[in-house]
Amino acid sequence: MLDELELLKKDWKRREHDLPRLSFDQIHRMIWKKSSSLVRWIFFISIIEFLAPHLLYLLPSFREGMNYEVADSLGIKALLIGLTAVQYSVTLFYIVQFYKRYQEISVLDSAKALMNRIIRTRKTVMHYIVFCLSMIIVFFGVFIAGIFFADDLVGSLHLHEQANTDPQHLKWVVMGIMGAAGLLFTALMAGVYFLLYGLLTRKLYRNYQELKRMEA
Amino acid sequence: MTQELEHQFVSQLEANQNIVHKVCSLYTDNREAHNDLFQEIAIQLWKAYPRFRGDSKFSTWMYRVALNTAITLYRKSKKQPRTQDFDAVLYRVKAEYYDPSQEQQLNLMYSAIRELGDIDKALVFLYLEDRNYSEIAETLGISEVNARVKMNRIKTKLKTILNP
Numbered sequence: 001m002l003d004e005l006e007l008l009k010k011d012w013k014r015r016e017h018d019l020p021r022l023s024f025d026q027i028h029r030m031i032w033k034k035s036s037s038l039v040r041w042i043f044f045i046s047i048i049e050f051l052a053p054h055l056l057y058l059l060p061s062f063r064e065g066m067n068y069e070v071a072d073s074l075g076i077k078a079l080l081i082g083l084t085a086v087q088y089s090v091t092l093f094y095i096v097q098f099y100k101r102y103q104e105i106s107v108l109d110s111a112k113a114l115m116n117r118i119i120r121t122r123k124t125v126m127h128y129i130v131f132c133l134s135m136i137i138v139f140f141g142v143f144i145a146g147i148f149f150a151d152d153l154v155g156s157l158h159l160h161e162q163a164n165t166d167p168q169h170l171k172w173v174v175m176g177i178m179g180a181a182g183l184l185f186t187a188l189m190a191g192v193y194f195l196l197y198g199l200l201t202r203k204l205y206r207n208y209q210e211l212k213r214m215e216a
Numbered sequence: 217m218t219q220e221l222e223h224q225f226v227s228q229l230e231a232n233q234n235i236v237h238k239v240c241s242l243y244t245d246n247r248e249a250h251n252d253l254f255q256e257i258a259i260q261l262w263k264a265y266p267r268f269r270g271d272s273k274f275s276t277w278m279y280r281v282a283l284n285t286a287i288t289l290y291r292k293s294k295k296q297p298r299t300q301d302f303d304a305v306l307y308r309v310k311a312e313y314y315d316p317s318q319e320q321q322l323n324l325m326y327s328a329i330r331e332l333g334d335i336d337k338a339l340v341f342l343y344l345e346d347r348n349y350s351e352i353a354e355t356l357g358i359s360e361v362n363a364r365v366k367m368n369r370i371k372t373k374l375k376t377i378l379n380p
Contacts, residue, residue, distance in 0.1 A: 004375050005371055008325055008344070009344055009346070027226050031225070031258050031262040035260070112357025206333075210335040214366050
């Protein structure tokens with residue numbers, strides 16, 4: 001009796017006749033269309049993610065909150081300038097890393113190598129995001145520390161003095177608000193990022209794990 | 217020069233388009249998605265074409281790019297989770313389509329194959345296309361031994377459909 005799988009193979013070949021056929025012109029039109037591949041998506045989304053933390057400075061309220069005048073009167077201006085310098089150099093480093101890894105992605109690799117390279121490229125962006133989120137926490141932390149050590153908080157923040165506010169009490173309230181805002185903001189950014197990351201790479205990770213399981 | 221290359225590429229793809237159609241038929245379940253995936257594979261093949269050197273056959277080279285596109289690069293996959301256990305799929309498919317005729321049994325096998333995970337599907341596809349194990353292993357990036365082991369497991373299961 002003929003092996004069942006040979007039967008299937010024969011049938012598979014027979015079914016070739018039922019396949020659609022495209023003309024030269026149809027194929028020719030296709031090759032100049034825009035790709036909608038995962039790698040293209042990853043490229044654009046990563047670029048947005050690199051820019052996003054810097055776009056925050058375009059918001060007037062954010063710029064005011066981080067403004068150097070307030071920082072100066074709190075005595076943390078030098079520290080903030082230093083942190084900003086660190087942030088920009090690290091960002092530059094990650095952009096270079098990202099570009100290098102992105103260039104290494106090749107559809108001519110084996111499936112496993114291709115997946116591995118995409119995951120590595122995406123991980124570079126993830127490390128950058130984790131860095132940015134930590135920086136946001138550090139920035140807020142510096143501000144809170146500045147407030148804690150401020151001698152004249154009401155003056156520094158340009159608040160209208162109200163006779164009945166206890167300066168010490170006010171200090172704790174402002175620190176509490178800053179702390180809560182910092183955590184909430186970081187959590188929000190992290191939430192949006194990991195949702196996006198998960199959606200983009202869910203299928204990729206599943207298939208990568210499947211290949212790795214075969215090697216186990 | 218570019219035009220010449222373009223013409224050469226499109227002719228080669230036109231002559232070998234069956235390979236791409238077969239990948240599309242396995243990885244998509246409607247006409248629109250089929251054409252969409254075909255287009256994406258064509259784009260990826262064209263982008264990689266300058267790096268295609270005549271030292272391997274055009275068709276061999278196509279298997280790799282087509283599968284990589286279907287498995288990894290193509291975004292619009294079906295929403296349902298594809299990590300189904302093979303036995304569970306067989307059980308369900310059998311219950312749905314039981315008919316002892318050969319044609320039906322083949323259909324049963326195809327239904328089972330369609331519901332496999334992306335990687336298993338690639339293995340079965342390359343097997344049906346008569347590619348040898350070293351090529352299968354190289355395409356997927358696993359060792360030849362592991363490709364054999366995995367394929368034998370799938371084969372045994374497929375056989376049980378025809379010989380319950």
